Amino acid sequence: MRTSTLMAATPALLCFLAAGVVAVSAHSFPESEAPAAGQTLNEPPSEVRIKYDAPIEKLFAQLAVVDSTGQNLAQGAPTVSDDGYILTVKLPRLKPGNYLVKWRVVGIDTHHTEGSYSFSVVGGS
Secondary structure, eight states: OHHHHHHHHHHHHHHHHHHHHHHHHTSOOEEEEESOTTOEESSOOSEEEEEESSOBOGGGOEEEEEOTTSOBOOEEEEEEOTTSOEEEEEOOOOOSEEEEEEEEEEBTTSOEEEEEEEEEEOSOO
């Protein structure tokens, strides 16, 4: 009798575990960045773009590009693509130097994620 009870419970247990995996993977984390983390550019970028692995909420998306003096150089508020996967902010023509990208988003699962990375510009004016 115990074996049949265990076998009957196994599909339900598997469904429960699978649902837990889906919920955990719903957090929004960067899948790719442009410029990429650690990249050295000969020409300054006109924007920073981060693609996430799950949709983000437009209302709570934050994206800053900070220079060596701590000034945020992002031009205007960041935008989120219609499908919610890409966060973008426009930039002025950056001078050669090191830049820190700081992002903070809320996934559609209501979980906050945040992080930062740097890139460098060696050319341009």
